[in-house]
Amino acid sequence: xxxxxxxxxxxxxxxxxxxxxxxxxxxxxxxxxxxxxxxxxxxxxxxxxxxxxxxxxxxxxxxxxxxxxxxxxxxxxxxxxxxxxxxxxxxxxxxxxxxxxxxxxxxxxxxxxxxxxxxxxxxxxxxxxxxxxxxxxxxxxxxxxxxxxxxxxxxxxxxxxxxxxxxxxxxxxxxxxxxxxxxxxxxxxxxxxxxxxxxxxxxxxxxxxxxxxxxxxxxxxxxxxxxxxxxxxxxxxxxxxxx
Numbered sequence: 001x002x003x004x005x006x007x008x009x010x011x012x013x014x015x016x017x018x019x020x021x022x023x024x025x026x027x028x029x030x031x032x033x034x035x036x037x038x039x040x041x042x043x044x045x046x047x048x049x050x051x052x053x054x055x056x057x058x059x060x061x062x063x064x065x066x067x068x069x070x071x072x073x074x075x076x077x078x079x080x081x082x083x084x085x086x087x088x089x090x091x092x093x094x095x096x097x098x099x100x101x102x103x104x105x106x107x108x109x110x111x112x113x114x115x116x117x118x119x120x121x122x123x124x125x126x127x128x129x130x131x132x133x134x135x136x137x138x139x140x141x142x143x144x145x146x147x148x149x150x151x152x153x154x155x156x157x158x159x160x161x162x163x164x165x166x167x168x169x170x171x172x173x174x175x176x177x178x179x180x181x182x183x184x185x186x187x188x189x190x191x192x193x194x195x196x197x198x199x200x201x202x203x204x205x206x207x208x209x210x211x212x213x214x215x216x217x218x219x220x221x222x223x224x225x226x227x228x229x230x231x232x233x234x235x236x237x238x239x240x241x242x243x
Contacts, residue, residue: 038078038079051071060088061079062207065129105226108146110145111230132146132200132202134198151182151225161175165201
């Protein structure tokens with residue numbers, strides 16, 4: 001027991017994380033208190049597959065909780081009450097229609113941990129989970145929020161895209177379907193999964209399937225990307241995009 005204690009103490013002192021980021025589900029825990037959801041506590045020896053054997057329903061619950069990392073005993077997730085009769089678009093944190101700009105647009109909101117893609121007519125065509133820059137990055141020693149403002153995609157990579165900087169000092173972290181929108185910041189898939197929190201070094205991490213769709217079926221060079229300001233997701237709310 002003493003050995004475990006000292007391992008945890010030293011780990012915290014050095015900024016290491018012995019517990020996986022998915023040991024808690026901060027967004028899902030709050031979301032489940034909203035109308036239309038139930039709070040489900042994960043029992044022992046359960047996984048996404050055992051709890052939700054239906055592929056479509058499993059993906060929906062992952063998307064709503066903004067996470068696809070393994071479940072952890074005791075964590076609380078949000079499950080829609082009418083799971084067999086709803087789709088992801090029923091729960092969009094973005095308006096279904098905004099004023100047409102004549103260009104493709106992607107809005108990313110760190111408060112609701114989500115992105116939304118709009119066609120030139122201002123119609124929301126797809127949305128999904130996101131994980132943006134963290135309030136603190138131990139390896140950098142400071143806050144590493146994603147840049148806030150209006151940008152445009154200027155470079156795209158393939159499934160083999162990798163970071164030139166992280167992990168320090170030489171980089172190499174996989175960033176499949178990277179779409180750079182500002183300096184070294186990109187939208188990209190995260191093979192390790194999203195944990196339902198903002199935990200990146202500043203990039204916008206997505207489910208790999210979402211990054212693939214964006215890169216290959218939606219994003220062009222010059223596609224607008226707007227990162228909204230950070231807020232408090234302890235009270236999940238609708239995004240004010242387009243309002």
